Amino acid sequence: MVSSQARGSIVISVDAMGGDRGPATVVAGLVLAMREHSDLHVILHGDEAQIAPVLAREPALKGRVTLRHAERIVTMEDKPSQVMRHGQGTSMWAAIDSVKDGAATVAVSCGNTGALMAVSMLRLRKLPGVNRPAIACFWPSRSEAGWSVMLDVGADIKADAEDLVQYAVMGAAYASNALALERPKVGLLNVGTEEHKGRTELKEAHELLTALVAGGQAGFDYAGFVEGSDLPSARVNVIVTDGFTGNIALKTGEGTAKLVGDFLREAFTAGILSRFAALLALNSLKRLQKRIDPRRVNGGVFLGLNGAVVKSHGSADATGVSAAVGLAYRLARSEFTQRLAARVASFAPAGQDAAAVGPADTKTGAGSDPAR
Known part of the structure; x- marks a missing residue:
């Protein structure tokens, strides 16, 4: 104790x-x-x-x-x-x-x-x-909370349809708690938004989630399939995927954020005029740095x-x-x-x-x- x-x-x-x-x-x-x-x-x-x-x-x-x-x-x-x-x-x-x-x-x-x-x-x-625990992380987005939850980002490289549904339930519960969302919007990450696209387990999970939400007991809304460009959008609050895909997306996002930061630093230190412009934009740059700084949302939760x-x-x-x-x-x-x-x-x-x-x-x- x-x-x-x-x-x-x-x-x-x-x-x-x-x-x-x-x-x-x-x-x-x-x-x-x-x-x-x-x-x-x-x-x-x-x-x-x-x-x-x-x-x-x-x-x-x-x-x-x-x-x-x-x-x-x-x-x-x-x-x-x-x-x-x-x-x-x-x-x-x-x-x-x-x-x-x-x-x-x-x-x-x-x-x-x-x-x-x-x-x-x-x-x-x-x-x-x-069946399978998952690792959930925060993802910067244009949603009302400013962040979305993505899982799994690496606990298990595989996930069948039932696992993906469990991830949706756990991810929605986490988003409700961590982001103070009464009814999170859940999306299933796929290669496209059309219902005929994707692997068999994704299509099965899509049908299960659709039926679950239609039953009125889910406690979250289901936005259907989402693709990579939807990750930072306001369309969803929870992105559900297997650990293999989620981990690649996570590390790609971290690498892209670092690349953008490096490019901005190079652009604003290229010459005297660039440095002067950086001084004028200093407050805006600090806000941007804070918004995309992955250190400030460090921590994946085992669900x-x-x-x-x-x-x-x-x-x-x-x-x-x-x-x-x-x-x-x-x-x-x-x-x-x-x-x-x-x-x-x-x-x-x-x-x-x-x-x-x-x-x-x-x-x-x-x-x-x-x-x-």
Whole structure:
């Protein structure tokens, strides 16, 4: 249970060792996050010899961070199957176990995505009714909320029709909670908007979603098939796809945002007149930079587990870590896991004992590192 030190606080469990930049960056991110959330408390897992001196230099964290020593680290090269068998004693495993044991509400890690999903499934198990968990991320858009939710972005490279419908249900629940949308609009990503296009599982999912929404119990609207150009549009709030396609779209979007930023920087530093123009447009440029900065919406959420897990980008800086921890805080504050479980249960087939669908289920494909 939560310690008396943290009683009344929102407690988040954080893996300090998984990121490319080391525990000092994670601690710097915690400093930023705790400035925003006065009731945030963190259980920090990792090598005490490395972390304790860094924590000692941050008086703002005193009394708000509990350090728990973990001797071992899950590297980006470790295979998920190996971590499932031999991962005990690692900071990642310990971070997940804090959620399993009830000491924390949400876990955050910058580490190996495939291993994190595998350990999360092993220790937390899937929600009743869920075949494949999914990773959901935010996508900048012209929608009323300013962002859309896309899933799956890499938990599993495959998804059949029933899985895609579950993604729609979970994604809509996440969008309702995270984006304060009463009735999100869901779209199914395809190579075109015409009903005759796409793979068999997409067509089947389209029919199932159409029937589900027509029944009046879905809690979301279905916009039908959408294509790549619709991702940033106001047409949908939730984009549903398999993890293979979603991960490619995610990384393409990140790369394009960086390219646009680089082009703007080159254009406004090309000469004296360009630099003068940049000064005149400085406020507008800062607003644009903030709008497309992927660090500020860093954090993919694992949906479909008996506990909340946030996957931070592996190369996240302090701003990115702060965003992931802030997302975890909001999930904990809103009791999102309980809400999602109730939503999924309302769509589960009668008599299904999904608790028996364990982490060894061959339908999971947590073998990639998509969010790194």
